[in-house]
Amino acid sequence: MLAQVLTEIERRERFVLTSHDRADGDAVGSSLACQEILRRMGKHAEVVLRHGVPRVYQHLPFAASVIQAERVNGNFDAAILLECDSVQRTRLQGLEKQFLINIDHHKSGRTFAHVNWIDPKAVATAEMVYRMAREAGVKISPEIATCLYTAVLTDTGAFMFEGTSEHTFELARELVLAGADPARSARHIYFGHSTAKLRLLGAALSALQREGPLAWIWGIFPRVA
Numbered sequence: 001m002l003a004q005v006l007t008e009i010e011r012r013e014r015f016v017l018t019s020h021d022r023a024d025g026d027a028v029g030s031s032l033a034c035q036e037i038l039r040r041m042g043k044h045a046e047v048v049l050r051h052g053v054p055r056v057y058q059h060l061p062f063a064a065s066v067i068q069a070e071r072v073n074g075n076f077d078a079a080i081l082l083e084c085d086s087v088q089r090t091r092l093q094g095l096e097k098q099f100l101i102n103i104d105h106h107k108s109g110r111t112f113a114h115v116n117w118i119d120p121k122a123v124a125t126a127e128m129v130y131r132m133a134r135e136a137g138v139k140i141s142p143e144i145a146t147c148l149y150t151a152v153l154t155d156t157g158a159f160m161f162e163g164t165s166e167h168t169f170e171l172a173r174e175l176v177l178a179g180a181d182p183a184r185s186a187r188h189i190y191f192g193h194s195t196a197k198l199r200l201l202g203a204a205l206s207a208l209q210r211e212g213p214l215a216w217i218w219g220i221f222p223r224v225a
């Protein structure tokens with residue numbers, strides 16, 4: 001629960017934050033926002049991601065501070081795992097002995113940590129991080145709002161997926177009021193791909209087959225960034 005998460009945060013000083021490997025928009029946005037919120041609470045916080053920040057999210061505030069590593073190094077009082085159903089999902093070594101705080105919005109979320117806050121009603125982990133900031137009395141800066149908005153935008157498939165409701169738009173509205181820029185956020189994510197990635201997508205789609213409700217692609221494609 002949120003209250004328990006805040007209690008455990010308040011009694012500690014040094015935090016390492018992480019999410020699942022091959023981070024998506026919610027993983028990156030929630031981690032960066034949570035890091036900044038903890039810093040504004042007077043804590044030490046750093047984000048470690050197994051594969052770093054994907055290209056389309058590198059424009060996000062604080063993205064340059066993310067540590068790409070296979071192992072968590074340093075002295076921490078707790079690790080906060082966002083969007084993970086297990087420690088293994090992070091693909092990071094060195095978390096086993098940490099005090100673990102789990103924040104997740106997936107129905108498949110599991111209570112693997114010492115403190116588990118799982119809310120499948122949340123549209124993204126970013127929504128939970130937003131609630132945490134509000135509860136802790138941390139002001140949502142334009143930078144925090146931008147990270148959270150990007151997470152909500154991507155986790156709802158640009159407000160197209162099931163579960164997108166008036167509540168989602170209420171959340172988006174609050175983040176825009178706090179300084180998130182919808183057009184700028186969308187431009188980086190949906191029009192920020194490398195030429196190599198777009199060519200790969202073209203090659204993959206040219207092999208697309210469809211049979212009734214099923215669509216599939218088969219091929220051997222080069223790996224691109």
Ligand SMILES: [Mn+2]
Nearest residue numbers: 026124125155
């Ligand atoms: Mn998510």
